[in-house]
Amino acid sequence: MEIALALSWLTLAVWCGLLCLRAGFWRVHKPAAAPAPAQWPEVVAIIPARNESAVIAHAVAGVLGQRYPGHLTLVVVDDHSQDGTADLARAAAATTARPQALSVIGARELPAGWSGKVWAQSEGLAEADRIAPHACHVWLTDADIWHGPGVLAALVARAEHEQRDLVSLMVRLRCESAWERLVVPAFVFFFAKLYPFARVRDPRSRVAAAAGGCMLVRRPALARIGGFAAIRGELIDDCSLAARIKPGGAIRLDLADDSLSLRPYDDWRSLWDMIARSAYTQLRYSPLLLAGAVAGMALTYLAPPVLALAGGWRLWPAWLAWGAMAFAYLPMLREYRQPAWLAPLLPVTALFYLGATIDSARRYWLRRGGQWKGRAQAPARS
Template sequence: MALSLLSLAVWAVLLFGRAGFWRVRRPPAAPAPAHWPEVVAIIPARDEADVIGSAVAGVLGQRYPGPLWLVVVDDHSADGTADIARAAAATTARPQALTVIGARELPAGWSGKVWAQSEGLAAADRIAPQARYVWLTDADIRHGPGVLAALVARAESERRDLVSLMARLRCDSVWERLVVPAFVFFFAKLYPFARVRDPRSRVAAAAGGCMLASRAALARIGGFAAIRGELIDDCSLAARIKPGGAIRLDLADDSVSLRPYDHWRSLWDMIARSAYTQLRYSPLRLAGAVAGMVLTYLVPPVLALGWRVWPAWLAWAAMALAYLPMLREYRQPWWLAPLLPVTALFYLAATIDSARRYRLRRGGQWKGRTQAPVRP
């Protein structure tokens, strides 16, 4: 009984004391600025032949009234990524806005993506030195035509140094339907969006698929060198920028991930790649995370079904009710809500595997690189 009451208390705190993280709300459209500032977009790309064309077309197809430039950083691709990017740009109304550069060799102490972004920022300084904003996006994200204008309007009207959107992830396969909405739910629980945009809160987060950062803010923190070794680059950038400027994170309407996760293994690898990094490679933090996940997500159904303890039933019901708004956001059926403990168990196992990979010096693997710091 005591354990079930503790689990119920956890869910009471989450529902009423965690800034309403479980609600799905979007702000009203921001007013258009009197002057549309110059923007330069940066896409780091490493072997992205299957998606880079759509990403480039999305950026250069923006209905943005101001000057817009795009830098694609070809990070030693072997699949023709650069040529596909150029061909895609030629089909848009802004073919001259594209610049493709090759990244230099990855220096020691830098993560691959952050180094490519730094290379792109250096090129952006040459191409568009007067650009007020840098739009950081990924090679597997397709943006609708009004995304950039909405981002800039928000940044200008609210005087934000960083405005980010969490792209809508693909949710078509069975595994995507089981895991993807929960991924966004867990992220929002860890980084409540209301606290991210609150200047009085220390919570800082962003989503790497769509980040509009002011050039002044990037200069203030020393550019990407400030986060050069970070694997979770988006949240690290937000944490650097927020102490000196306002930031914001919302769910996207029209920025869509093109990356498929049709098999459980690809979703497992997505989690395991950075979960232990999020815990700062700490065994104590890992133990705390395991205990917290078990108490929050696994204790309620086990006690409710096995011992029929009423507080456990209430905790399980609170969990399902909290999850429903995210399921509706991803257009998934309500009956997936009571199955959240199954997904939580999947995440828990992948997190433990993330620590195992780190111990085996295989952490942070992506596109042929192992980028997590070497354990002592």
């Protein structure tokens, strides 16, 4: 009982520290709109696409449907698709007010040492240099993201007003199926805990992060870091790009209102695979970091309910820790319009994430890490 009580106090101390000392990561804060610039700069958007026939039309329509006062060009990079992705992109562009703004190119063969998405983005940037050499900003988005008509103007206004080299939005993930309701809000919650948004935008902090579904990058900032070659082998390309840019320029990450993910996760397996694809990469393929992550997740999320239910009110600090956890999770549940009763179930979701993380390491050791679009992209283990 003495050991259990000590662990209970430790879990409570952990959650008090997270609530008070982690830059308010659990709060949902969205800034007021930035003022419009005197002149709207030219923008070129890039969408890498590999076998995205189910969603590419919506993504293209969203980009070309922007109410953006400046000049906008879109490059879709068809990364060896076999499902008519390129033709569907062209057909979607023809239904918009900017049909001539689309350029569809095919990516060359993937070179050694490059991840597939980053190579496709690099190919898109080369095409952008050819067709839009005077574009001041590059808008990086994905084939499974739809953007509302005012998104780009808001991004550019923010970047120009605050003089940011990178402005990114964490797009709203789909949250409709039962598994999505259980897992998706926690995904954003855990991301914000790892990369508190307030520290991302603070130039004094070394924390750098971005969300690949929506990133507006200044062209000179990309040139300064050496283009996409600087992150050519990265699987977590968005945060790697932010980490490269931040030492020489300000960055920002916020939650999106009108940028939506179109990709469904209707069963547990698809969500499990989404996490397992890059979890061990986040831990730099280190068994020691994996052990630390397992211990940390167990202490932070699993220990409070286990101790509370096993020890009753004698272990009241564990009950308080569990309550603090639920309290911290409530704002994200509200953001995703989910019921409050899901908050005490966060330990169940954390156990799901923990299992997927361990499976991510297992896949790496079986040389099947980083699976995405038919490619195993994690580096071979030594």
